[in-house]
Amino acid sequence: MSAPTKGRPGWIMSGEMAEQPAVLRRVLVEGGPAIRDTARRIAAHRPRFVLLSARGTSDHAALYAKYLIEAELGLPCGLTSMSTATASGVRPQLAGVLLITVSQSGGSPDLAAASRAAREAGAITLAVTNNPDSPVAEASEYHVDLLAGPEKALPATKTYTAELLALYLFVKGLRGESGTEAAPVPELAEGVLARDAEVRHLAGRYRFAERMVITSRGYGYPTAREAALKLMETSYIPALAYSGADLLHGPLAMVDNISPVIAIVTEGRGGAALQPVLDRLRGRGADLVVVGPPGQVAAAPLGFALPTTSVPEALQPVLEILPLQKLAYEVSLARGQDPDAPRALLKSA
Structure with a gap:
């Protein structure tokens, strides 16, 4: 994939799309062990239900995780209505529920507030973000780092595919599996982007x-x-x-x-x-x-x-x-x- 000249329209987005094979390799090699360890610790809680919380592009990664969790784990899974906690002040009973918050930046105030409220209500809370020092990560008990590096283009690209792969490895980890079948994906991605x-x-x-x-x-x-x-x-x-x-x-x-x-x-x-x-x-x-x-x-x-x-x-x-x-x-x-x-x-x- 050829990148346009610096300063020309689209040069930042183009460069970040081209980074995706390297980011996917990083998730597999550097992030994989930590993701599996986090999955193992969460699996020990034996969650009975999973809730997913996200906005924008990350909401589509969360929807992907919903399919994964229902198909791979057989657990009921739903998408949260954050306003019930942040605007209406509702405090549901969430003991035994796993809340996964997916956020590229981890900086959205409503995501952080919803994660904090869920944790106070007894949920097991996991943040999947590209910033381990973000408010969403700090509000959650567990964290998965996307390792995608700074994303400067407004349209998210490399963080989205990193979210998909990290969530795949996490769900496989909940099953006690390594996810090694994902190993060819970075090279295949290079071919597609070319x-x-x-x-x-x-x-x-x-x-x-x-x-x-x-x-x-x-x-x-x-x-x-x-x-x-x-x-x-x-x-x-x-x-x-x-x-x-x-x-x-x-x-x-x-x-x-x-x-x-x-x-x-x-x-x-x-x-x-x-x-x-x-x-x-x-x-x-x-x-x-x-x-x-x-x-x-x-x-x-x-x-x-x-x-x-x-x-x-x-x-x-x-x-x-x-x-x-x-x-x-x-x-x-x-x-x-x-x-x-x-x-x-x-x-x-």
């Missing part, structure tokens, strides 16, 4: 798009939501993310032959569940692009093939988001925007 020309070709289709729909099922659904956020915050295209099941319940009516649709097909059960949706989209003549395994891309008018054949379904989101980050970046530049400085936005959690 394919600039393919993404730039796709970006040309969306330069004048008035809206977009992004859909997936299972582990790919958080990827769809994160991709939609990246497109909206960098190029200002209204991008709507739907679970494939939800898309069929009404929103499909807005899809026609000029409505761009990106389908993220995770190789495995999620991709199989998305097949009826792909058939319906093709039947409506949708302007369809598929991001997924080579066989799915070959059957589509256009797409981006991912090297996921040997990657467990639960790990594929780490690779799926990479071309979509790059797509948001390229579309932003094509529309004359600077993805490093989206209007009206400040760096947050």
